[in-house]
Amino acid sequence: MTGTLRNRHGLLAGSLAVTAALALSACGSSDSSDAGSGGESGGGTHTVKTAMGDVAVPDAPKRVVVLDTAELDSALTLGVKPVGATHADVESGFLNYLPEEQLAGIKDVGAMMTPNLESIAALKPDLILTSKIRHGDKYAELKKIAPTVMTENTGYTWKENFQVHADALGKKAEAKMVTDDYASHTADITKALGGKEKTAATEVNMVRFVEGADIRIYGKQNYIATILADVGLGRPAITDKAKDGFSYDVSPEKIDLADADVVFHSTYGDPEKSKETQTTGSGLWKNMSAVKSGKVFNVDDQLWIQGIGYTAADKILNELLTDLK
Structure with missing residues (x-):
């Protein structure tokens, strides 16, 4: 069954590429002063409601720049190749779960938190996508370059953000295809794992080792938590202690608090400096029930934590099936 699911949902990118050519442009107009002075895209404009107010954008933007990983995932998922994107703090620059052929030709416009405004302007974009939490302090400068x-935020609100991205890109029809496929995929995974009751009875934790920070036991208000919830997996009581629902942070001496039926873990940064090596080699870790039962899985941080989009989610769902089946 795993192969069937992978094949069916692997057709998503191809189907989107076809429908992208057929999709109707969004309609409407706006006299917003935030229209910017970006590249020429032709056609009319429509208004998008954003964290910074209403913004007039081209109906069919041709030169899009994205300034975070979620926006890059959204654009590529919807069949739009940006002309520019910021790079993540990883060796590969752009996140490694994204197909190389889709990334080819995208100009690197700097690090995610410090984008190079001159490089962005040089691309003559007609649309820039990002979030207030990342670049709200640069909004005045960015809107002079392009709409x-x-x-407002990123992570937990990824589904709502995707709809904003789709609206801005003039890809609402494609967005519905994506969300419908995701709903179908999650339902298939739940069924393959034994149904809703069995899935809900399986408690899952997500642990992230972070260089320069404490170990994070992820709560219920973040990107990966929403995917686990959509499949219907249970979460241990420790997740209710997460600060602002995001994470409950612990030292290696308290890693046993992360125990569950299943534990997924990823690493951001150097394994030694993030305390991954120290922690996973400790007696506390080895004595956890999940470890003893062989239900601990090391997953790719770029995919499970940093991607924050439907293309990433589709791949995560397939990995969940493989690991939990």
Whole structure:
């Protein structure tokens, strides 16, 4: 069954590429002063509601720049190749779960938190996508370059953000295809794992080792938590202690608090400096029930934590099936 699911949902990118050519442009107009002075895209404009107010954007933007990983995932998922994107703090620059052929030709416009405004302007974009939490302090400068659409936050609100991205890109029809496919995929995974009751009875934790920070036991208000919830997996009581629902942070001496039926873990940064090596080699870790039962899985941080989009989610769902089946 795993192969069937992978094949069916692997057709998503191809189907989107076809429908992208057929999709109707969004309609409407706006006299917003935030229209910017970006590249020429032709056609009319429509208004997008953003964290910074209403913004007039081209109906069919041709030169899009994205300034975070979620926006890059959204654009590529919807069949739009940006002309520019910031790079993540990883060796590969752009996140490694994204197909190389889709990334080819995208100009690197700097690090995610410190984008190079001159490089962005040189691309003559007609639309910039990002979030207020990342680049709200640069909004005044960015909107002078091109219409800039910002969501309020990133992570937990990824589904709502995707709809904003789709609206801005003129890809609402494609967005519905994506969300419908995701709903179908999650339902298939739940069924393959034994149904809703069995899935809910399986408690899952997500642990992230972070260089320069404490170990994070992820709560219920973050990107990966929403995917686990959509499949219907249970979460241990420790997740209710997460600060602002995001994470409950512990030292290696308290890693046993992360125990569950299943534990997924990823690493951001150097394994030694993030305390991954020290922690996973400790007696506390080895004595956890999940470790003893062989239900601990090391997953790719770029995919499970940093991607924050539907293309990433589709791949995560397939990995969940493989690991939990």
